[in-house]
Amino acid sequence: MLQIKNLKASINKKNILKGLDISINPGELHAIMGPNGSGKSTLANVLSGKSGYEISGEIKYKGKDLSELKVDERAQNGIFLAFQYPTEIPGVNTNNFLRTSLNKVRKARGEKALDALSFLKLMKEKASELGIEEKMLSRQLNVGFSGGEKKKNEILQMKILNPNLVVLDETDSGLDIDALKIIADGVNSFRDKANSFLVITHYQRLLDYIKPDFVHVLSDGKIIKSGSIELAKELEKTGYKNII
Amino acid sequence: MSKENIKTNQEYKYGFETKIDSFKAPKGLSEDTIKFISKIKKEPKWLLEWRLKAFSRLNKLKEPNWQKPKYPKINYQDLYYYSSPKSMKDKPKSLDEVDPKLLETYKKLGIPLNEQKKLSGVAVDAVFDSVSVATTFKDELTKKGIIFCSISEAIQKHPDLVKKYLGSVIPLTDHYFATLNSAVFTDGSFVYIPPNVRCPMELSTYFRINASETGQFERTLIIADKGSYVSYLEGCTAPMRDENQLHAANVELVALDDAEIKYSTVQNWYPGDENGVGGIYNFVTKRGACRGKNSKISWTQVETGSAITWKYPSCILQGDNSVGEFYSIAITNNHQKADTGTKMIHLGKNTKSKIISKGISAGKADNTYRGLVDIGKKAQNSRNYTQCDSLLMGNKCGAHTIPYIKNKNSTSTVEHEATTSKINEEQLFYCNQRGLDQEEAVSLIVNGFCKEVLQQLPMEFAVEAQKLVGISLEGSVG
Ligand SMILES: Nc1ncnc2c1ncn2[C@@H]1O[C@H](COP(=O)(O)OP(=O)(O)OP(=O)(O)O)[C@@H](O)[C@H]1O
Numbered sequence: 001m002l003q004i005k006n007l008k009a010s011i012n013k014k015n016i017l018k019g020l021d022i023s024i025n026p027g028e029l030h031a032i033m034g035p036n037g038s039g040k041s042t043l044a045n046v047l048s049g050k051s052g053y054e055i056s057g058e059i060k061y062k063g064k065d066l067s068e069l070k071v072d073e074r075a076q077n078g079i080f081l082a083f084q085y086p087t088e089i090p091g092v093n094t095n096n097f098l099r100t101s102l103n104k105v106r107k108a109r110g111e112k113a114l115d116a117l118s119f120l121k122l123m124k125e126k127a128s129e130l131g132i133e134e135k136m137l138s139r140q141l142n143v144g145f146s147g148g149e150k151k152k153n154e155i156l157q158m159k160i161l162n163p164n165l166v167v168l169d170e171t172d173s174g175l176d177i178d179a180l181k182i183i184a185d186g187v188n189s190f191r192d193k194a195n196s197f198l199v200i201t202h203y204q205r206l207l208d209y210i211k212p213d214f215v216h217v218l219s220d221g222k223i224i225k226s227g228s229i230e231l232a233k234e235l236e237k238t239g240y241k242n243i244i
Numbered sequence: 245m246s247k248e249n250i251k252t253n254q255e256y257k258y259g260f261e262t263k264i265d266s267f268k269a270p271k272g273l274s275e276d277t278i279k280f281i282s283k284i285k286k287e288p289k290w291l292l293e294w295r296l297k298a299f300s301r302l303n304k305l306k307e308p309n310w311q312k313p314k315y316p317k318i319n320y321q322d323l324y325y326y327s328s329p330k331s332m333k334d335k336p337k338s339l340d341e342v343d344p345k346l347l348e349t350y351k352k353l354g355i356p357l358n359e360q361k362k363l364s365g366v367a368v369d370a371v372f373d374s375v376s377v378a379t380t381f382k383d384e385l386t387k388k389g390i391i392f393c394s395i396s397e398a399i400q401k402h403p404d405l406v407k408k409y410l411g412s413v414i415p416l417t418d419h420y421f422a423t424l425n426s427a428v429f430t431d432g433s434f435v436y437i438p439p440n441v442r443c444p445m446e447l448s449t450y451f452r453i454n455a456s457e458t459g460q461f462e463r464t465l466i467i468a469d470k471g472s473y474v475s476y477l478e479g480c481t482a483p484m485r486d487e488n489q490l491h492a493a494n495v496e497l498v499a500l501d502d503a504e505i506k507y508s509t510v511q512n513w514y515p516g517d518e519n520g521v522g523g524i525y526n527f528v529t530k531r532g533a534c535r536g537k538n539s540k541i542s543w544t545q546v547e548t549g550s551a552i553t554w555k556y557p558s559c560i561l562q563g564d565n566s567v568g569e570f571y572s573i574a575i576t577n578n579h580q581k582a583d584t585g586t587k588m589i590h591l592g593k594n595t596k597s598k599i600i601s602k603g604i605s606a607g608k609a610d611n612t613y614r615g616l617v618d619i620g621k622k623a624q625n626s627r628n629y630t631q632c633d634s635l636l637m638g639n640k641c642g643a644h645t646i647p648y649i650k651n652k653n654s655t656s657t658v659e660h661e662a663t664t665s666k667i668n669e670e671q672l673f674y675c676n677q678r679g680l681d682q683e684e685a686v687s688l689i690v691n692g693f694c695k696e697v698l699q700q701l702p703m704e705f706a707v708e709a710q711k712l713v714g715i716s717l718e719g720s721v722g
């Protein structure tokens with residue numbers, strides 16, 4: 001699904017990613033942990049194709065070089081990023097935004113656009129699975145949403161857009177215990193042989209629920225250690241100082 | 245302003261020219277031109293005298309130049325002041341008699357006029373250069389006592405109403421362009437809503453400039469009698485040419501006791517090309533008088549076209565408890581310039597006004613909000629709320645907010661808020677990450693930014709306006 005080789009990225013003359021390798025097969029869920037400022041969100045941005053970075057190295061997605069594809073083309077090809085800080089877009093209705101987005105992705109996949117009614121039905125179904133009130137969806141996108149509501153809204157979008165590679169950037173941060181379970185269930189119900197996940201998190205608790213296949217530690221722009229869920233448990237106890 | 249050159253520009257889809265023989269007044273501004281116009285329109289003597297009075301006043305006035313967008317001197321002697329399709333010389337009595345080429349033009353503009361295909365729920369008056377071509381739904385409206393026709397027809401058929409109200413909001417002596425208009429105005433719409441009638445459909449005028457080297461001097465007069473209501477919308481387009489053409493309109497609204505007028509504009513005159521060549525000079529005087537108690541006038545404008553937009557749709561709040569509103573979106577791209585806003589003149593007690601202005605600037609364009617809130621000595625307990633938001637795309641464009649506030653009454657309050665922001669990279673990235681391309685993302689974000697204004701538009705036009713907002717900004721973000 002995803003092969004990253006010797007990826008380096010800098011922005012405003014600051015080197016952030018300094019030679020990163022990672023390989024994710026279809027169906028796998030990889031967790032990335034690492035200290036603040038180590039470059040986790042940068043990795044997520046670079047994978048999505050955000051502009052402004054100077055990049056070297058190789059990113060292959062579904063066997064193809066990603067470097068030529070723009071952000072929206074990558075999204076249409078099934079890359080989804082759940083943002084660490086979802087942006088507020090005033091005046092834009094959440095339902096309408098999601099429908100526009102879905103129909104763009106469907107069009108790229110060669111599927112017919114969903115009409116308003118079928119979309120609403122799909123939306124209701126997915127929203128109720130996540131315990132999202134319908135009222136929230138007729139509000140302006142992310143405007144005045146609580147931290148947890150914003151994160152749930154990201155997972156809702158994931159479920160509706162049906163991507164192949166999902167990057168979750170600290171989707172578990174700031175969630176209460178119940179919300180964490182709901183989000184983890186959302187992720188688990190979406191896992192299958194064809195989908196892959198890159199889950200950025202600071203907490204082992206999420207990993208208890210979603211059981212990663214691999215855990216990597218990112219420090220100063222490189223993967224310095226990889227292992228199983230045991231690695232996350234160890235980090236939870238001892239912190240990063242023993243391995244950095 | 246000379247040779248014409250129709251360019252192909254993908255973004256401005258209304259830039260075509262209708263090849264049609266036209267009948268023109270001799271070039272130049274003079275008493276003879278005015279007499280020519282008045283004669284061809286078979287006007288009564290008082291109106292000719294009125295025009296000539298305006299003209300003699302004009303000779304004493306100077307063209308103003310306090311506005312931000314400057315422009316090369318206009319040679320008023322090198323313009324045509326009257327241009328009409330030849331086929332309109334004897335005004336067709338019904339649509340069947342209208343030149344098919346004209347009907348075809350409006351069809352192409354999305355305004356079908358013939359009976360079977362006309363827009364549902366919207367009555368249209370179609371003005372082509374200096375004449376009104378047709379007005380739809382006349383019979384239905386007449387049944388309710390509503391008058392909706394060209395101003396030329398109203399002068400013939402309803403002279404008392406015209407005489408009573410024409411120039412009663414914008415006096416002959418007002419300012420250079422308004423006075424010029426009073427001297428040479430050609431056509432526009434006339435609306436009268438009788439007491440206690442709620443106009444059952446949207447009334448709309450579509451202005452089209454077609455002839456080159458021709459100024460369009462529109463005159464519109466809307467009167468809402470006691471307890472009546474009307475919603476009126478105007479749209480405008482012009483061919484693409486490398487000359488600048490002048491559209492200098494006067495629009496007067498009068499609302500009597502308990503009456504309400506909602507006036508919306510979707511202005512899409514040719515904006516000029518990406519190098520700033522050509523485009524319309526849209527120098528317009530629009531003013532409404534809330535003459536009766538509890539009356540209300542609401543202006544909504546979506547200004548996306550024109551090389552220069554220079555206008556301040558205003559409300560004179562004479563009646564006690566009257567309400568004035570101004571909702572505006574002004575989008576400037578490439579080399580376009582806008583200096584627009586409103587004047588709210590509070591004279592009566594308990595009068596309220598609200599101003600919501602959204603300015604969007606891209607390319608090398610410049611966008612100024614200029615507004616006056618004037619609360620008179622006797623306007624007790626009056627209130628104004630003003631909110632001006634500017635959005636900038638890129639580093640080469642400008643946005644300015646110039647509010648003038650005069651509050652002469654201590655029981656009244658004026659509130660002003662202003663923001664200026666850049667289009668937010670994180671918002672664009674978010675939209676892109678959800679599969680929207682750059683243009684769709686810009687359109688979505690800007691439409692969100694303008695929402696409070698867009699939702700004021702009549703339903704039938706809101707969707708078109710939203711699209712227009714997106715199209716006007718195409719290519720503005722890398
Ligand atoms: N546009 C930028 N210009 C300069 N420095 C930047 C820029 N973006 C990120 N950085 C820096 O790069 C480093 C990595 O940032 P990044 O957001 O990827 O960290 P992170 O691992 O996601 O941290 P956290 O756990 O706090 O979310 C930080 O030191 C950050 O300040």
Ligand SMILES: [Mg+2]
Pocket residue numbers: 040041042084169
């Ligand atoms: Mg981060």
